[in-house]
Every structure is written in C-alpha cells, then in structure tokens.
Amino acid sequence: MKELLSGNAAIARGAFEAGVTVATGYPGTPSTEILENLARYPGVYAQWSPNEKVALEVGVGASLAGARVLVAMKHVGVNVAADPLMTLAYTGVNGGLVLVSADDPGMHSSQNEQDNRYLARMAGIPMLEPSDSQEAKDMVGLALDLSETFDTPVMLRTTTRISHSQGLVELGARREPARRPYRKDAAKYVMVPAHARKRRLAWLERQEALRRYAEECPVNVIIEGDDLGIVTSGVAYQYAREAFPGATVLKLGLTNPLPAELLRRFATRVRRILVVEELEPYLEEQLRALGLTVEGKTIFPRHGELDPVVVARANRYNAGPPEAAAQAGEALPARPPVLCPGCPHRGVLYVLSRLKLTVMGDIGCYTLGVQPPLAAMDSCLCMGASIGMALGMEKAAPDMATRTVAVIGDSTFFHSGLTGLLDIVYNRGRSTVIILDNGTTAMTGHQDHPGTGRTLLGDEAPRLDLEQVVRGLGVRRVVVVDPYDLAAVRKAVRQETAAPEPSVIIARRPCSLTVPPGPAPRVDQAACTGCGNCLRLGCPALALVEKVAVIDAELCRGCGLCSQVCRTGAIKEGDGDRA
Amino acid sequence: METVRNAATDVLLAGVGGQGTILAGKVLARAAQLAGRDVKVSEVHGMAQRGGSVVTQVRFGPCVRSPLIAFADVLVAFEQLEGLRWLPRLKAGAMVILNRQTIYPLPVLTGAAAYPQEIPATIRARGFRTLVVDGPGLAAQAGSAKAVNMVLVGALAAELDLPGEAWSQALEDLVPPAYREVNHRAFDLGRAAAGPRARGGSVPVS
Numbered sequence: 114m115k116e117l118l119s120g121n122a123a124i125a126r127g128a129f130e131a132g133v134t135v136a137t138g139y140p141g142t143p144s145t146e147i148l149e150n151l152a153r154y155p156g157v158y159a160q161w162s163p164n165e166k167v168a169l170e171v172g173v174g175a176s177l178a179g180a181r182v183l184v185a186m187k188h189v190g191v192n193v194a195a196d197p198l199m200t201l202a203y204t205g206v207n208g209g210l211v212l213v214s215a216d217d218p219g220m221h222s223s224q225n226e227q228d229n230r231y232l233a234r235m236a237g238i239p240m241l242e243p244s245d246s247q248e249a250k251d252m253v254g255l256a257l258d259l260s261e262t263f264d265t266p267v268m269l270r271t272t273t274r275i276s277h278s279q280g281l282v283e284l285g286a287r288r289e290p291a292r293r294p295y296r297k298d299a300a301k302y303v304m305v306p307a308h309a310r311k312r313r314l315a316w317l318e319r320q321e322a323l324r325r326y327a328e329e330c331p332v333n334v335i336i337e338g339d340d341l342g343i344v345t346s347g348v349a350y351q352y353a354r355e356a357f358p359g360a361t362v363l364k365l366g367l368t369n370p371l372p373a374e375l376l377r378r379f380a381t382r383v384r385r386i387l388v389v390e391e392l393e394p395y396l397e398e399q400l401r402a403l404g405l406t407v408e409g410k411t412i413f414p415r416h417g418e419l420d421p422v423v424v425a426r427a428n429r430y431n432a433g434p435p436e437a438a439a440q441a442g443e444a445l446p447a448r449p450p451v452l453c454p455g456c457p458h459r460g461v462l463y464v465l466s467r468l469k470l471t472v473m474g475d476i477g478c479y480t481l482g483v484q485p486p487l488a489a490m491d492s493c494l495c496m497g498a499s500i501g502m503a504l505g506m507e508k509a510a511p512d513m514a515t516r517t518v519a520v521i522g523d524s525t526f527f528h529s530g531l532t533g534l535l536d537i538v539y540n541r542g543r544s545t546v547i548i549l550d551n552g553t554t555a556m557t558g559h560q561d562h563p564g565t566g567r568t569l570l571g572d573e574a575p576r577l578d579l580e581q582v583v584r585g586l587g588v589r590r591v592v593v594v595d596p597y598d599l600a601a602v603r604k605a606v607r608q609e610t611a612a613p614e615p616s617v618i619i620a621r622r623p624c625s626l627t628v629p630p631g632p633a634p635r636v637d638q639a640a641c642t643g644c645g646n647c648l649r650l651g652c653p654a655l656a657l658v659e660k661v662a663v664i665d666a667e668l669c670r671g672c673g674l675c676s677q678v679c680r681t682g683a684i685k686e687g688d689g690d691r692a
Numbered sequence: 693m694e695t696v697r698n699a700a701t702d703v704l705l706a707g708v709g710g711q712g713t714i715l716a717g718k719v720l721a722r723a724a725q726l727a728g729r730d731v732k733v734s735e736v737h738g739m740a741q742r743g744g745s746v747v748t749q750v751r752f753g754p755c756v757r758s759p760l761i762a763f764a765d766v767l768v769a770f771e772q773l774e775g776l777r778w779l780p781r782l783k784a785g786a787m788v789i790l791n792r793q794t795i796y797p798l799p800v801l802t803g804a805a806a807y808p809q810e811i812p813a814t815i816r817a818r819g820f821r822t823l824v825v826d827g828p829g830l831a832a833q834a835g836s837a838k839a840v841n842m843v844l845v846g847a848l849a850a851e852l853d854l855p856g857e858a859w860s861q862a863l864e865d866l867v868p869p870a871y872r873e874v875n876h877r878a879f880d881l882g883r884a885a886a887g888p889r890a891r892g893g894s895v896p897v898s
Contacts, residue, residue: 117722117731117733142737145737222736222737245732273736274734274760277735278759279721279732279733279734280733280756281730351759352758355757421761421762422762422763445777446800448774448797449744449797451742451743451798452742453742556742648802648803656796656801657803667837
C-alpha cells in the first residue's frame, strides 16, 4: 500500500532509497522535518550543524569523501550557505550532493519571501521542482544521479505547500551505491585563482551540457489539451490543472536550465500561453527572453501564495460562490501566534518593555514579543543580526548605548551570534546582549543544538557552556538570571546597560513546553481591583472578566509572573493544586 | 482523460494551535486512504502553531491534485471564532460542525477587540447546515478532556461517506495503545451526537 507522506518525509524517504549516507542541515520552517525523518533511517548519518553554511561545508566534505549527501535548509538558510555554494558550483562534487531549499511563499514562518530559483540560476546549478510528495521522493534520486553525471551540486526546491502537504507515495527499496573513492585533485578542489579560472570554463561547459539535457529531461512533460497553453512548475502546476482543466500544460520539473527548444515547440502548438508560477516572474522573463509571447504576472499576483481560487479568479475563470465575496473583508478579531503561557521569554520581554529600552531582536519565538501588549522588539532582520545592530546603534548614537540591548536565543546565538559578539569586544563596544537560553531550538519544534548535550541521532554530545563561550570571546561581565524572577531580571538589565563595557545576560529557563507545569496561581477576587496590570504580560492564560483577573488553570503553566506584577497582592502563588 | 474538478470531498479542520487538529486530520486522511481514495492533506507548521489560528485541509476522492481547498464541503471548527473565520471558504450549503468551545485570542484578552456573539446563529443565518457539538462535555464523558478532537472526528464521520471499518482502523493505526479506548469512546460519542440527524437528513440542526 502507498504511504501518506508529507513532502519533507518523502524527501527523506527518497534520500534513503537513493543511498544517501550523510545528511546535514539547520532547522528552519518549512524544511525541518526532512532531517528529522532521515535521522530515523538505518545506514544514514544525519546531523544538525550550528548553521547552514557549516551544514553545506560538512556535506561537501562528505561528498568529496565519496558519499551521497543531502543538505536541507529553509530559503533564507541558503543565503547563509551561499558562500560555499557559489564556489562549489565551480569545483563540482565527488559523491552526489543535493541541496534542498524549502521556500516559504506567504511567509507562514519567515522574514521574507525570496524566490530561491534565482539562486540556483546564479550558481549555475540544476534545479528540480516537485509538485507533490511522490515527485519530491523521486526527484531526490534524480538529483543525485544528475549531480554525479554532470559533476555538480543540484538544488531541489520545495515550497511550504510541497514540504507540508501530504500525498500518497509509492515506496521503493534502498539502492546502496558503493562510496566513490577519494582522489586528490587540487586543480578541481583548490580554488586559487589559477584553478578557479579553469573551473569557471568547466562550469560554463557543464551548463551547455545541462541545457541539452533539459530538452530530453523526463520530468519536463506536456499534458495534451486545448489551445490554451500553460507553463508551470511546482505546486502551481496542481492549481493550474484544477483552474484550467482543459488546457495544454507544459510542466517543468527541471527549472534550471530551461529547455529552450521544447518551449519554442510548445509555443507553436497553442494560441495563448499563461505562465502560472508563485512569487517572481522567474519562468516568465526567461520565456520572454526566448522571444515568446506569454502572460504571467499581469494576471497572477507576485506576492503571497497561489491557491486554486487565486489562480482561477485571476483569470476571471470562476468567481467562486457569491456569498464568499459578500463575506470577504469582515473584521474578526485576529488570532496571531503568541508566546505560550509560562514562556521563559515573557519575563525578560516584559522588563525590557517596562524599562522602555530599544531592543534589537532576532529570529526565534521571542520575536512574537513584538506584539502588544509587550511590544518589546524594535528590529528583526536575520539570524544573529541583533548583536551587530546593537553595536551599530551605539557607534552611530553613543547616547543610545545605555538604552539599547540585543536579544537573541541560544540556538540563534550558536548559529550566528558568536561573530557579532566578537565584534562588540574587538571594537570596544559596550552593548548588552541578552541570550534567552531555553535550552532548545523552540520555534521549529525543539531541535537539539551544541548547547543541549544531545545530537539529532539522539546520542549524547558535549554540552557547550554558554558562560565559558561568552567569556572565551572576551566578555568579562556575564550574568545568569532566572527569567521567572522579574526583580532579578530588572536589576541585571539596569546594571549591565549602565556598565561601560560589553556585557552578556543569560536568561536561563527551559522552554515551558519541554517541562511539566507548576501550580497555577489563585486570584483573591476581593483583593483584585481590576487594574489590568497583569494583562501587560500578554499571557494567553490571563483575562479580566467583569473587572476581575481570571486565570485559565488548563492553560497556565505556573510561571508566577502575574503574581509578581500584581499591585494589590490579589494573585497568590499556586499551592500545588492543579485544576 | 480525467476530469477532476469538484470530484473531491473537501474538509477544513480549523482551530487554535495545540487543539489537536493535526491528529484529527491524520485520522480522516487515513480513513479515506483505507477506503481506497486518493488523499491530500495540507497544514502549516512552525510559528503559526504557537497559539495562532491553524487549519488542516483534507481532500479525498478518485484523484486529488491541489493540496489546498478552493471551497470546502465540510468545516470542522474546533473553536467558535475559528469557525466564523473560515466561512468564506465554504461551498454554498456546506456543513459546519462547530465545537461549543471558545478560546479568546490575545486582542480579546487585552480588551483590544470583542469576541463575536451568537456565532452558531450567525453561521446558520448564512445558510450553512450547522451542528453544535459539546466537545469538552463528551470528551470528559469519554474519559479525557484531551479527546475533544476525536469527538469532532466522530461527528465528522457521520457526515462523510466513508465506511465505519475504515474509521476504526484509522484510529487503531494512529492513536497510541494507551489512549485508544478513550479515543474510540470519544469518536463513538461524537458520531452518536451527529448520527441521527446527519447524512441524508435534510433538517438543519440545533
């Protein structure tokens, strides 16, 4: 029987079947489950690296040693790994190497909506785009074969709706290709200018060979239909098939390089060509450059996700049920994601908000502190940016130094925070960096990292000591606080922002989702004046009902912050009774 | 050549992160697969799961292409406001299975917004067949407050054209042994709550 697999689970299965023995990555939605699934297969070594650049480098080393390799990351992770990637395109590989880029149109869990098809084109490497779970599995094998045949890394590009949608997949057996022998070849792998100039020519020749291959590539297929032509790829193919069931469709599975002759022949067979693609006019512009008359982004949006309704409506093909239109725009209270009850980040963010500090934020659950009532975040740019930005602020405006902090999580700090902190020390900054150490990579679902003492395969690992690391980077002022103790947090923040040298505050508490809850506090109804001060915590377990604070004991994790901020002592620490 | 438009049955499972919509979607998808249908499921992981609005989309039929639903046949709302939120993505006359539960979102808790009143009446007034299910009550009766999702799956089963054996096998396949009995009970209670009035019955309910 077929199995119902997400695109990510299917990619893991495909890697297993194709004989991948080494897999690396860094967690990032929507890519995370690829490695989590792959780690469960026998005969596969899988690891989380501290960041995507290291992950790719580990993958390249494994490829040179002759293994088949998969490296997985989210779209913005490829930016971090772009440095090795762009030159890896010159050196080529030994064992096959597939880089999975999981893009996030619609920004369900991302800071931008970049279209990584351009990165594959810039690197000059082949790119495959599956349109469902079955193809996701099959294309991993194809990518590895292409990688070895053409001596190049290959990008497999998914989007959220491929990564996180599930479909039925036919499973196959594992192939176990022998590890290719390692051969020293300085002219191919040592990219000094003299070698790199030759490799650039090899890279250009390879792209010509790939262009010829694209014309015959089995994943570029035509579905016969009427005289309306659709050119599409990835999940957009599925939407297009539903919105235009009668059309003639050219489905591109290989989207770099494009098959010029196939496209020209396709154009002669149809009256009109629509290019249905999410995000940028990546296919559209290349089709135009071939001299073809096509329509794309004049009809379909360039922002956000497509879906069957967007594709159909954009062409005025089917306006959908009339009542749907009438209801559109109705204002309902939003339900944005929030910091969980008991989240250890809340105490720190509350103090920063009350002290009215400027907060250079970072990527993680704590970014949710941007919302009212905490509103304790002034910036969020990319992994690790908080620290460099805090230094930049004090260099530009010295008067802001005592009023600015950087806030970064433990996993993000190991990913990209170390070098920023070095910069503060080296360039004699005085910024205060607050590391929110919840002992996990929480936002993506609690993955391990160098500070957790455990690996992706579940083995014990050396647990990096944050204090020692920070001191080793040259920071002399290091304070550890419990974020459930508001007075201690307030004191540490006041003290360290005033100190005329670099300082690090480590706010340490495990993610509340990883530990059992404590007793919920009780509200003394007679003592509660309904002042609403406790609501400033933005806790989903707290509400005012008829001017009295009410704690939802089912949701409450017993962190005790509300009893600390209560002005009248009406909220009493819990006594062990859980409702 | 297949004609697939509108051939699938489309179900939206909407709720708040942490309510168990994902497991409910898995059980439905598994039951459909066991009944020999093509199936696609779409959901979102990551940031949205932190107490935000979540939706699982399940489509089944002879051949399913898009993982996303255009307009659904059935909406299972694990929370009342989330039920209201997804009405624009329903077909005319669709079925709404509405859990009695309300969970106030942060803007309501902080007083920045008001929670809508009389949600079941609003849904009915828009012409949707509406079944209000006492999820928490029936789950407690089944033996666990956490089994609300299986109560709702049971109510959904009464509405869908999938064989009973497929549902019980799906529960066997997906629920860990320790929770199986409670979940079967919850499923049966949900199904009974919907049963006599659903599928074929033309009377709009409660």
